[in-house]
Amino acid sequence: MLEFSQHCPVLMTITLLVGAALTPIVSRFRKKLSFLWAMFISLLSFFFCSCATWRLYSEGPISYWLSGWEPPYGIEVRFDYVSTITFLMTGLGVLIIFYSRKYIEHEINEDKFSLYYTLVLLLLCGMVGFSVTGDMFNLYVFLEILSLSGYALIAITEEKLNAMASFKYLVMGAISSLSILAGIALLYNVTGTLNMADMALRLQQFPPILTSYVALVLFVVGFSVKAAMFPVHIWLPDAHALAPSPVSALLSGLVIKVGIVGMIRILYTVYRLGGNINFIPVTNFMGWLAAITILIGAFFAFFQDDIKMIFAYSSISNIGYIVMGISLVSFTQPEKGYLGMVGGLIHIFNHAIIKSTLFLCAGALIYKTGFRKLSDLRGMGKKMPITCGALTIASISIAGIPPTSGFICKWYIILGAIEFGKWYFAAALLIGTLLVFAYYIKIVNAIFFREPNEPITKVDEAPMSMLIPIVLLAIGCLVLGVFAYLPLAVIRPAAATILGLPSTYIPGG
Amino acid sequence: MKKGVIIFALFLLWVLLVAAVIALPPMGSSETPAYTHVVPRYLEKEVEEGGANNIVTGIILNYRGYDTMGEVTVIFTALICVLAVLGRENIKRHTSKVELSSVEKSVIVKSVVRLLAPFIILFALYIILHGAESPGGGFQGGAILGASVIVFTLTFGFTLGMKKFPLKYRTILESAGPLSFFISGVVALFCGLNFLTYMLPCINHAYQDLVRHLLLLIIEIGIGIGGGTVIGSIFFAMEKVEKE
Amino acid sequence: MLRSLDILLLIFLLVTAIGVVRTKDLLGASIIFSAYSLIMAIVWQQLSAPDLALTEAAVGAGVTTVLFLIAIGRTVRREDE
Amino acid sequence: MSPAEILNKLTVNFNYVVAMTLFIIGLYTIISKPNLIKKFMGLNIMETSVFLFVVSSGAVMGGKAPIVGEGVSPGTVFVNPIPQALILTGIVVAMSTTALALALIIKLYEQCGTLNADKLKEIK
Numbered sequence: 001m002l003e004f005s006q007h008c009p010v011l012m013t014i015t016l017l018v019g020a021a022l023t024p025i026v027s028r029f030r031k032k033l034s035f036l037w038a039m040f041i042s043l044l045s046f047f048f049c050s051c052a053t054w055r056l057y058s059e060g061p062i063s064y065w066l067s068g069w070e071p072p073y074g075i076e077v078r079f080d081y082v083s084t085i086t087f088l089m090t091g092l093g094v095l096i097i098f099y100s101r102k103y104i105e106h107e108i109n110e111d112k113f114s115l116y117y118t119l120v121l122l123l124l125c126g127m128v129g130f131s132v133t134g135d136m137f138n139l140y141v142f143l144e145i146l147s148l149s150g151y152a153l154i155a156i157t158e159e160k161l162n163a164m165a166s167f168k169y170l171v172m173g174a175i176s177s178l179s180i181l182a183g184i185a186l187l188y189n190v191t192g193t194l195n196m197a198d199m200a201l202r203l204q205q206f207p208p209i210l211t212s213y214v215a216l217v218l219f220v221v222g223f224s225v226k227a228a229m230f231p232v233h234i235w236l237p238d239a240h241a242l243a244p245s246p247v248s249a250l251l252s253g254l255v256i257k258v259g260i261v262g263m264i265r266i267l268y269t270v271y272r273l274g275g276n277i278n279f280i281p282v283t284n285f286m287g288w289l290a291a292i293t294i295l296i297g298a299f300f301a302f303f304q305d306d307i308k309m310i311f312a313y314s315s316i317s318n319i320g321y322i323v324m325g326i327s328l329v330s331f332t333q334p335e336k337g338y339l340g341m342v343g344g345l346i347h348i349f350n351h352a353i354i355k356s357t358l359f360l361c362a363g364a365l366i367y368k369t370g371f372r373k374l375s376d377l378r379g380m381g382k383k384m385p386i387t388c389g390a391l392t393i394a395s396i397s398i399a400g401i402p403p404t405s406g407f408i409c410k411w412y413i414i415l416g417a418i419e420f421g422k423w424y425f426a427a428a429l430l431i432g433t434l435l436v437f438a439y440y441i442k443i444v445n446a447i448f449f450r451e452p453n454e455p456i457t458k459v460d461e462a463p464m465s466m467l468i469p470i471v472l473l474a475i476g477c478l479v480l481g482v483f484a485y486l487p488l489a490v491i492r493p494a495a496a497t498i499l500g501l502p503s504t505y506i507p508g509g
Numbered sequence: 510m511k512k513g514v515i516i517f518a519l520f521l522l523w524v525l526l527v528a529a530v531i532a533l534p535p536m537g538s539s540e541t542p543a544y545t546h547v548v549p550r551y552l553e554k555e556v557e558e559g560g561a562n563n564i565v566t567g568i569i570l571n572y573r574g575y576d577t578m579g580e581v582t583v584i585f586t587a588l589i590c591v592l593a594v595l596g597r598e599n600i601k602r603h604t605s606k607v608e609l610s611s612v613e614k615s616v617i618v619k620s621v622v623r624l625l626a627p628f629i630i631l632f633a634l635y636i637i638l639h640g641a642e643s644p645g646g647g648f649q650g651g652a653i654l655g656a657s658v659i660v661f662t663l664t665f666g667f668t669l670g671m672k673k674f675p676l677k678y679r680t681i682l683e684s685a686g687p688l689s690f691f692i693s694g695v696v697a698l699f700c701g702l703n704f705l706t707y708m709l710p711c712i713n714h715a716y717q718d719l720v721r722h723l724l725l726l727i728i729e730i731g732i733g734i735g736g737g738t739v740i741g742s743i744f745f746a747m748e749k750v751e752k753e
Numbered sequence: 754m755l756r757s758l759d760i761l762l763l764i765f766l767l768v769t770a771i772g773v774v775r776t777k778d779l780l781g782a783s784i785i786f787s788a789y790s791l792i793m794a795i796v797w798q799q800l801s802a803p804d805l806a807l808t809e810a811a812v813g814a815g816v817t818t819v820l821f822l823i824a825i826g827r828t829v830r831r832e833d834e
Numbered sequence: 835m836s837p838a839e840i841l842n843k844l845t846v847n848f849n850y851v852v853a854m855t856l857f858i859i860g861l862y863t864i865i866s867k868p869n870l871i872k873k874f875m876g877l878n879i880m881e882t883s884v885f886l887f888v889v890s891s892g893a894v895m896g897g898k899a900p901i902v903g904e905g906v907s908p909g910t911v912f913v914n915p916i917p918q919a920l921i922l923t924g925i926v927v928a929m930s931t932t933a934l935a936l937a938l939i940i941k942l943y944e945q946c947g948t949l950n951a952d953k954l955k956e957i958k
Binding site: 759760763764766767770771773774779782783786789790793796797800801802803804805808809812813816817820821823824825827828829832833 | 848849852855856859860862863867868869871872875876878879882885886889890892893897898899900901912913918921922925926928929932933936939940943948949950
């Protein structure tokens with residue numbers, strides 16, 4: 001007999017899945033019902049996720065065997081410390097669905113409302129399922145659910161350029177999914193199993209052959225596209241800037257992180273540090289690419305005028321920070337990679353919250369004024385003080401000024417880089433930070449201290465349903481920064497278990 | 510010049526991939542890691558544990574049932590995506606290019622389709638229901654069902670097609686795949702077992718096997734009907750054009 | 754031996770794939786693509802995968818080709834337009 | 835490895851080699867052809883090539899289709915059923931991606947009037 005909380009990892013995925021399947025039927029009764037239904041489903045899923053997280057920190061990782069078949073014969077759902085990201089996903093999902101109610105009236109046709117909520121639920125379902133699964137092929141299936149719904153959410157509006165942005169994303173995304181599938185196929189033939197833990201064991205048993213290395217490269221390439229790393233980031237700016245703002249918040253905050261979670265799973269769960277396949281050249285290469293990604297993203301963001309375009313390029317830059325953090329590892333001394341790993345993982349959480357806040361604020365500004373260019377938004381700070389205040393808090397956080405949350409992760413990543421003697425990485429990171437600082441100053445300056453071009457008289461504060469999520473997220477940014485030990489307590493066991501250390505590991509202790 | 514570089518790079522990639530695959534054990538060998546690790550149990554015990562003579566069906570519905578649940582969700586997602594991009598067809602506003610064309614459908618085509626349609630649907634149902642015993646299963650049958658909808662609509666026109674497969678039923682049937690999985694899977698939770706368990710020890714021993722077959726049948730029918738309807742709806746959504 | 758049939762089918766597969774790439778007429782290309790899928794279905798039947806052969810014949814050669822045809826019907830037929 | 839050994843390996847694993855060649859043909863189509871529908875035919879070729887590789891890797895010399903029935907004697911050698919189960923899912927995923935892509939292509943054509951990637955780049 002299983003306890004209720006043991007069912008939670010799979011229940012939270014299935015709730016979203018069935019909820020999505022029922023949304024079109026529910027909305028047939030009454031159009032308005034689809035919003036309430038999506039709220040209900042996402043809250044339910046958030047509740048299940050909280051139960052699972054609570055159990056994780058009280059009793060350790062949950063391993064759930066679907067249909068009762070023990071792995072490697074059946075599919076295993078594994079809720080471990082990395083899976084805590086689902087807490088963020090479902091939580092942000094609730095806020096973003098709440099925010100959508102008013103906003104989508106502005107950008108989407110009325111008869112597509114129920115489709116919009118269905119797709120958002122499917123996107124959440126894909127992300128949650130992806131993050132908790134312990135089976136390689138299951139990972140691919142959920143990856144497809146989330147990618148497909150992501151492509152469609154960009155093209156759901158009638159704007160001219162959206163279909164093109166979505167198509168670009170689709171072509172690159174489909175190739176990357178295929179490369180991941182090919183990697184799974186190769187690895188299956190090397191090991192004969194699909195369960196991640198079992199795969200890791202079997203990889204150690206056989207002498208390494210070329211196939212395992214090629215599979216690793218295919219995986220890394222595939223997940224780099226999903227995460228928008230430097231040479232394959234070109235789909236991101238258009239897709240994230242043109243999508244409806246709540247969708248941008250989901251895509252930028254969470255969907256690109258899925259690529260990072262995939263990389264962590266492949267590198268540190270399947271190939272494993274200290275095993276018989278040395279992947280340090282790959283992570284070194286990733287580190288270099290990450291440094292370039294940081295600089296490129298920040299550099300292009302600096303020259304944009306479209307407010308959402310700035311945030312989209314800034315996402316690229318921030319993915320660079322995260323990848324740099326998780327790629328700073330040593331093969332034989334796992335403790336050495338601890339600081340960088342903690343920094344990278346915290347930044348996943350921080351960036352998700354900060355970037356969602358930024359996109360939601362941008363959405364509120366666009367909803368009220370209809371402008372998206374920074375030069376048109378001058379002086380909005382006096383008209384919409386709460387939205388612009390939240391925007392400022394998020395901007396300060398992402399620039400990494402000490403009391404805010406953006407500071408901690410960068411500090412840890414710099415410490416990690418210095419640990420490895422890679423001062424040039426630290427330098428790239430600092431230059432990136434300076435650029436970020438510059439362009440967020442530019443935004444704050446334009447919004448608060450510049451006079452509007454022509455007086456915008458009729459603009460007032462955004463509606464309540466948009467303000468509540470924005471304010472909650474902005475408070476989240478502040479809390480994570482001031483009480484930095486909270487996220488650290490959550491992240492520490494995750495970073496330690498990824499590196500193969502005991503979950504209670506503390507450096508120097 | 511640019512083309513040359515692309516071809517050269519692709520050639521290098523080809524060499525790498527071929528080197529990777531020929532490093533594997535030779536094709537057709539039965540000594541591979543893949544054939545000796547998990548598979549023996551499936552081959553030996555599937556009929557007893559999974560209850561299907563077709564081992565592939567057993568794996569799809571039983572050992573890897575969660576994957577299949579994801580798979581039917583992918584089809585459902587595809588439909589929702591197509592609708593989100595193109596919008597639903599509307600009987601008052603839309604027609605199809607086939608209907609607008611001046612070429613009259615020949616009598617032969619119409620009669621053949623009218624004659625064959627029942628048999629195609631019968632065949633699809635056979636494949637759906639017989640998936641446990643012979644090649645086939647829910648999705649294959651569903652694809653044939655969807656194809657029959659397409660053939661019917663192409664010969665008899667969009668308007669009649671939409672009348673025969675009305676929107677209000679399709680909206681419900683489209684979700685049949687994920688929902689049937691949910692219904693069959695959630696039963697086990699009430700017995701205190703893991704999701705998607707079909708063998709339920711909490712009921713009378715004599716009925717266990719029957720219940721398992723029933724649950725699997727619900728899933729097969731759900732996938733079949735759901736898949737077929739989704740394919741039909743995707744076709745309607747893509748085929749429609751604005752009426753003049 | 755059946756292996757020679759396999760090899761012949763595989764070579765056909767390559768030929769049809771190149772045919773798909775090189776045909777400028779999209780309608781023709783999608784019909785060749787349908788043939789490609791059918792050959793693939795036979796290859797899978799040869800590899801003792803009847804379930805897959807059935808699926809590929811119904812989905813690859815049937816539904817996917819119809820979707821391609823609809824798309825071509827509603828857009829352009831020549832590749833360079 | 836001597837050249838003769840490599841040649842032997844290539845002929846034994848001819849299915850694999852063909853699969854990888856198809857993969858490259860598909861990739862070439864996506865990169866070099868400007869037409870969006872053609873690109874997607876290329877992607878479909880790539881997808882089926884991966885499927886071909888996986889199914890071939892499950893084949894066993896003299897293996898029968900994994901269906902137990904009355905006419906099958908107990909000692910029969912079966913092929914590996916797992917790749918077949920996986921690829922069944924894969925085919926469905928490929929069809930779904932194609933459907934979405936073609937829907938996007940139709941919308942794109944309605945809005946922009948061309949399917950040529952080079953011309954689409956100029957529309958902004």
